[in-house]
Amino acid sequence: MDEIIPAFETTLFDPAFTDACLEIAEAGVDSVVDNPLINSIPFASVLLGVGKTVKNFHDRNLLKQTAQFINAFNCGNISEQKLKKHREKINKNPKKAEEELGRVLILLDRNIELKKSKILGHFYHSYVNENINWDQFCELSDVNEKLFISDIQLLRQISNKEITQTNQCKMYRVERLNAVGLINTATSSITISDRGGATNKMIEVSELGSLFCQYGIN
Incomplete structure (x- = not known):
């Protein structure tokens, strides 16, 4: 060094x-x-x-x-x-x-x-x-x-409010972004049917995610 x-x-x-x-x-x-x-x-x-x-x-x-x-x-x-x-x-x-x-x-x-x-x-x-x-x-x-490179576009869409709920995208990508602290999620609705239950969540960028978007990818 x-x-x-x-x-x-x-x-x-x-x-x-x-x-x-x-x-x-x-x-x-x-x-x-x-x-x-x-x-x-x-x-x-x-x-x-x-x-x-x-x-x-x-x-x-x-x-x-x-x-x-x-x-x-x-x-x-x-x-x-x-x-x-x-x-x-x-x-x-x-x-x-x-x-x-x-x-x-x-x-x-x-x-x-x-x-x-x-x-x-x-x-x-x-x-x-x-x-x-x-x-x-x-x-x-x-x-x-x-971060997965393939998740950057989704992060951008969430930041721009083009995507606001988990039923608009792949859940596993939401989970990956959430795991690294770039987004927050909150339960929006729960649907129960004969085939089982499904949970829809609201998503938004976190404070850290906002910094990441503002200074890293925008």
């Missing part, structure tokens, strides 16, 4: 590397292998070793996930003052830098879906921009890791 954290910090916050990260984020995994931009990016150089190429799938995936995260982080506006303030804070406190950026790298390393790295980048953007605090970032990033 001694070298990789500072290299990641430089790559993340220095606008000189934004375009290179964007190009890698948009390239196919196979394209990353021979991309000449790789060795110009501090994080990639430290991860792979100067002058080396990306040979294994694990390193290729981590580079793609990291580039996607950085690309998402740079989408939207952060005031120069807040960006400078945050960078100075972690530069002055190596333990804080390792806590923050080390956590991000561990999460990126475990990601398979690029969408999750993009969402994580949006959350970190919101954290640096002081829209959410560190505890909220940690909570949201934990939920993001557990």
